[in-house]
Amino acid sequence: MTLAHEAKQNLAATLCALIACLAPAHAAKPETRNRAEIPAEFRWDFSAIYPSWAAWEQAMQEMESRMDAFAKLKGTLAQGPAAVLKAYRDFDDIGKQQYLVYRYPQLQRDVDTRDQAMAGRFQRVGAVFAKFDTATSWFTPELLTVPQATMEKWIAETPALAPYRFTILDNYRQQAHVLDESGERLLSLASQFNRTPQAAYQELSTSDIKFPSVRLADGKDVLLSPGNYSALLENNPNQADRAKAAAAHVGAYGATANTYAALYNGIAQRNWFLAQARKFPSTLDAALDGNAVPRAVVQTLVDTTRAGTAPLQRYLRLKKKLLGLQEFHLYDNFVPVFRSDKTYPYEMAREAALVSMAPLGAEYAAKFRQFVSGGRIDVYENEGKKSGAYSAGVYGVGPYQLLNYNDTLDSMFTFAHEAGHAMHTVLSYENQPFVTSGYTIFVAEVASTTNERFLLEHLLGQTTDPKERFLLLQHSVQAIVNTFYTQVMFADFELQAHRLVEQGKPVTTEVLNTIYAGLLKTYYGDAVTPDDFYKFTWSRISHFFESPYYVYQYATCFASSAQLFDAMTRGSESQRKAATDRYLTLLKSGGNDHPMTQLKKAGVDLSQRATVQAVVDQMDLLVTRMEAEAAKLR
Numbered sequence: 001m002t003l004a005h006e007a008k009q010n011l012a013a014t015l016c017a018l019i020a021c022l023a024p025a026h027a028a029k030p031e032t033r034n035r036a037e038i039p040a041e042f043r044w045d046f047s048a049i050y051p052s053w054a055a056w057e058q059a060m061q062e063m064e065s066r067m068d069a070f071a072k073l074k075g076t077l078a079q080g081p082a083a084v085l086k087a088y089r090d091f092d093d094i095g096k097q098q099y100l101v102y103r104y105p106q107l108q109r110d111v112d113t114r115d116q117a118m119a120g121r122f123q124r125v126g127a128v129f130a131k132f133d134t135a136t137s138w139f140t141p142e143l144l145t146v147p148q149a150t151m152e153k154w155i156a157e158t159p160a161l162a163p164y165r166f167t168i169l170d171n172y173r174q175q176a177h178v179l180d181e182s183g184e185r186l187l188s189l190a191s192q193f194n195r196t197p198q199a200a201y202q203e204l205s206t207s208d209i210k211f212p213s214v215r216l217a218d219g220k221d222v223l224l225s226p227g228n229y230s231a232l233l234e235n236n237p238n239q240a241d242r243a244k245a246a247a248a249h250v251g252a253y254g255a256t257a258n259t260y261a262a263l264y265n266g267i268a269q270r271n272w273f274l275a276q277a278r279k280f281p282s283t284l285d286a287a288l289d290g291n292a293v294p295r296a297v298v299q300t301l302v303d304t305t306r307a308g309t310a311p312l313q314r315y316l317r318l319k320k321k322l323l324g325l326q327e328f329h330l331y332d333n334f335v336p337v338f339r340s341d342k343t344y345p346y347e348m349a350r351e352a353a354l355v356s357m358a359p360l361g362a363e364y365a366a367k368f369r370q371f372v373s374g375g376r377i378d379v380y381e382n383e384g385k386k387s388g389a390y391s392a393g394v395y396g397v398g399p400y401q402l403l404n405y406n407d408t409l410d411s412m413f414t415f416a417h418e419a420g421h422a423m424h425t426v427l428s429y430e431n432q433p434f435v436t437s438g439y440t441i442f443v444a445e446v447a448s449t450t451n452e453r454f455l456l457e458h459l460l461g462q463t464t465d466p467k468e469r470f471l472l473l474q475h476s477v478q479a480i481v482n483t484f485y486t487q488v489m490f491a492d493f494e495l496q497a498h499r500l501v502e503q504g505k506p507v508t509t510e511v512l513n514t515i516y517a518g519l520l521k522t523y524y525g526d527a528v529t530p531d532d533f534y535k536f537t538w539s540r541i542s543h544f545f546e547s548p549y550y551v552y553q554y555a556t557c558f559a560s561s562a563q564l565f566d567a568m569t570r571g572s573e574s575q576r577k578a579a580t581d582r583y584l585t586l587l588k589s590g591g592n593d594h595p596m597t598q599l600k601k602a603g604v605d606l607s608q609r610a611t612v613q614a615v616v617d618q619m620d621l622l623v624t625r626m627e628a629e630a631a632k633l634r
């Protein structure tokens with residue numbers, strides 16, 4: 001049991017003359033960073049979860065006794081459908097309570113991470129959960145001692161078991177890769193040292209790494225920590241400074257590249273060991289089995305994207321031209337073509353998001369209005385608050401959204417993105433029983449990126465200012481670069497490196513550098529002037545070391561939402577209506593099926609090349625629109 005459904009993302013608009021004129025004056029963000037001085041309507045109200053810490057304490061005790069009682073069900077499952085139903089219902093009751101007791105301290109910790117008492121309570125919850133996980137490890141193996149045919153018969157005869165059908169039968173699907181008791185024991189004994197390459201990577205890339213200082217053209221020395229480095233790439237107008245900084249920053253990883261390569265080889269070898277131990281034909285098959293995604297999905301994604309890099313390269317050439325550069329290097333991609341001092345106060349963003357989602361219907365709009373009406377969105381930054389943005393669900397209560405809203409275009413899109421997650425949670429919770437209320441990452445980013453797209457189109461429809469239109473389009477194009485092209489390139493890297501391991505071939509620094517440099521050439525072509533040091537970039541990508549074969553999901557989500565958006569906004573009114581209904585059904589379906597099946601019902605088939613091609617086509621369209629706006633600015 002996990003609470004991993006919170007999608008923590010920092011992806012990312014302008015306001016419409018119309019709304020600006022009609023709406024009352026919008027207050028800019030508060031000057032203060034003192035939480036107590038920020039108006040309550042912009043802060044979370046925790047009382048919907050528990051009225052007090054005393055109530056939380058009582059719930060903790062209640063939950064622990066429920067957990068103890070659950071452990072006593074061991075040995076009963078084979079007795080019949082009534083015993084299975086009782087176990088699942090008891091497990092649900094515990095699960096629902098877990099959300100409440102976990103979120104209450106977690107959310108309060110996140111708005112003031114300096115509060116040690118809160119951190120302590122949060123750790124206490126974690127310890128109780130871990131104990132429960134260990135105490136229930138018998139559950140799935142015992143369930144699987146009942147033959148599948150018998151279990152299916154029990155489910156058919158017991159209507160109350162119907163909500164659990166998908167979850168129960170999915171255990172049988174995965175049974176082929178579960179080992180006998182001694183095999184499982186052996187693998188569990190290996191689980192600690194399996195994490196060693198990842199732990200060593202974290203130390204090497206964070207605690208032990210020494211970032212250099214460089215002297216810039218103005219004579220100032222800058223230490224190239226990740227924060228300083230990204231700020232420099234974005235703000236320094238001097239290309240030679242950017243070049244120097246990039247070479248030095250990436251070089252800090254390159255300096256210990258042999259160690260990074262040995263660790264990455266360790267990751268890939270471990271993945272291959274586990275895949276073989278569990279009888280999967282490849283590491284990719286092993287990684288995709290949990291969500292029942294066919295391996296062809298990833299291969300089709302990579303192949304179609306490789307063939308669809310033309311609009312990406314056109315975008316980079318356009319930037320090169322507008323920035324007036326002789327050569328365009330990767331370190332030039334972060335300098336804005338135009339700077340805008342236009343601000344987008346939160347209340348404006350909220351109204352714009354609301355209006356933009358009108359195509360999703362009156363019911364969606366009403367629920368959205370309800371969600372944003374107070375207490376569920378922690379809007380502004382304050383001292384000690386966690387950075388970034390996320391949406392976190394509490395079953396039975398609803399979603400909570402964390403923002404650090406700063407009146408920029410980016411923060412407006414971040415709000416719309418997280419609101420997409422939050423509304424997905426609202427619809428899923430309202431329509432699903434607890435057991436299938438959690439959605440997978442594989443569908444989560446569909447809801448968020450679709451809302452961003454609605455916002456973009458709405459804002460473009462409201463402004464005729466070419467500069468503002470260009471910035472809006474650039475924001476969206478950059479999102480496609482970051483969440484689609486870059487992630488597919490990463491997936492491509494992971495596939496190539498793991499294949500070498502599967503074939504028993506060496507994975508060395510030289511090999512990894514060659515793969516990475518080759519990918520840069522394949523994706524950016526001659527739109528980017530190559531720099532040798534970028535071949536070390538793989539060593540900077542923490543996802544490669546911490547969550548292999550994960551990033552492709554950002555790209556498949558993006559492809560799904562591109563296709564869904566097209567279906568909902570093109571064609572006849574009845575076609576649009578039907579597509580919108582299918583989309584809302586997807587959001588309402590939570591986790592009641594495998595994500596590929598859920599998407600298929602919504603009209604998206606990720607095994608088809610055309611689905612991926614929809615993103616390439618969208619990119620092409622947006623870059624064409626950018627070129628048109630840029631021409632007006634001359």
Ligand SMILES: [Zn+2]
Binds near residue numbers: 008009417
């Ligand atoms: Zn997200």
